[in-house]
Amino acid sequence: MAERWQDEPWARDMWWSGKTTRRRVLGLSASAAGALGATMLVPAPWRAAFGQAKPYKIGTLQPLSGTAAAGGKTALVGTQMAVERINGSGGINGRPIELIVGDYESKPDVGRRRAEKLAVEDQVDLHQGGFLSNVCIACMPVWEEHKIVNMIGVCLDTTITTSKCSRYSFRPFDYAPAQAVAFAPFLVSQLGKKWHIAFYDYAWGQSTRDAYVEQIKKAGGEIVGTTGIPLGTADFTPFLSKISGSFDGLFGIFFGPGGVAFGNQTYDLGLSKKYKIAGDGAIAESTNLPALGEKIEGFHGINRYVPVLDPPLNTPHHKKFFETAKAALKKIDPSGPLPDRYVQSNYEAMNFVKLGIQKSGFQGRKDSMKLIEALEGMEVKESEDFPQGDKTLRKEDHQAFIREFIFQIKGGKHQIVNVIPKEKTIFPPACKFA
């Protein structure tokens, strides 16, 4: 072997010896193009099993870069898990799903452009996904304009199924008013009557705050104050420091890094010793727990999904979902996180799509109205498709009602304290489709 790579025979022949001729460059370029073309022609894994069956083209928009990328990555895991399972078991009506993934970089304007691209260039049959509420809201008119059914995966802003509702969009998981209906009686009866609410000061945080203010009062409690903290604030200390006075509990409405800051800093400032700390389950999501450590001990939250195998989540369906999701998440994070609600709701949203297509005989975009009618009012039972539990997709506003888990963090893990059946989370519809 030569000492320098330039002296190797292959290097001398090809390049280094100055034998680079136009013919050689053209030849190499043609070979490279051929190799690239051959790679592109290699069929997708599902093609072998489905022969010439035309796939359902389903678009999924997620924030895979930018501020919300961490959540977007786990959300995509849920969607991909469902698609792999559907394609692995014969597809839908004998047709596979071809998933077209779009990254909207955590920005509403990019999201809207990607939605247009999915609708016009990629000609998707329907869309399943969406993570940030502001992006979901920005894209909803696009789905409606192109008559594309939009099965939302994560977006929680209340108005999506109330004042801004659309006949083409469905939310197959819970929303703040339902969570507040489920959680407020527990907060008031078990933790205390007087509450101060700290929230992320944007669409989701504000609508969630309003829901809890209403329900805590309805349950006989009192709101002594609220503190809105701007999205993107790293250090909450100057704002949390102001919170004082005589009340029982501090309720937080945050997610992602905001949840980490809230949990850490309420502990650091001694607020968690003085008051009961509770809040939206996103604060203590499994992907946040390592960064919160023991500072989040004793936190009470509500969530549609908690990563435990205790009753009532000790079913074979949930065990299978849990293990598969854990293995899939290990591929994107070496620390091996447990599944979170983003994985669960995207997985189940895609399964709603499957059931809707099966029920309606949906062939493509021209059948969108048939699919909508099939999904409206759909009732599903706890199963492999829906490991979280039974669900009702309400006809009037396309909002799902599902069971909720009230949990406490003990020993660094979620512990289910109470399970609220879906019937006890009902909040009246407030939507008028255009």
Add this chain to the structure above:
Amino acid sequence: MVIPWELLVIQLLNGVIIGMILALVASGLTLIFGIMDVVNFAHGELYMLGAYMGTTVMLTTGNFWLALGGSALTIAALGAVVQVTALRPLLGRDPLTTILATFGISLVLQNYALWQYGPVARKIDEPFTGQFALFHLQFPWYRVVIALLSAAIILALWLFMKYGKYGIWIRATTQDRVMAAAMGIPVPLVYTMVFAIGSAMAAASGVLYAPLVGINHAMGLDVILRAFIVVVVGGMGNLAGSVLAAIFISLLEALASLWVSPAQAVIVSFIVLILTLLIRPTGLFVPTPK
């Protein structure tokens, strides 16, 4: 509205502490701009990578101080590599090219962190967890220590620049690049050294701040905007100005939040930025040119 004096004291303390942490981040940024004329959009990502590197060293050694030093050295080396490979070839070109290059580097580093470390938020445990009573709060000693450490690091940088041989090289290069080269100062090496020092300061602030705010791939975005405001208000390239501006802006925000909502309090820093650009574009804390 009458504000209790206890709250004023608490917010003054918060303002100074957050200001010192911000000053540490901004001082690296202003150093790089002052000497190299490079607006480093990747500074926030060096801060974030510093924090992640801190978790790696912490896992290996279990020692916070080793994590702080190890992370600063590693990110300094990374900064040197980035400067040599991506910024040195652009020397003397339109400043827009370096802005675009550093912006590109920031995207690469952000996505690298997400790919390498995954979406789960990380944490570095603080070296001690004591608190002291401050009116209705229990105030963590660690926050006070971070402020003091930030001040010590900035002071060390100032002493190095004032009295150190290489500090004198750096100042000479800032004053007159051509003359410095003519006197035998290796200007390209000075640039690399400055970028490495700025990177190390970003990494150190990332490790120091991580126990309070957690670590994620986008954490740099939260601080970089404020750091840029500080650098502009303090005077681009002015180290002392950046420190004063950081404390000034943090104090303003902390105190404003007593009267208005936090969302409105945050706007205060933008108002200061606009007023500075309109009235005194060279910076509030730069002596008036004669």
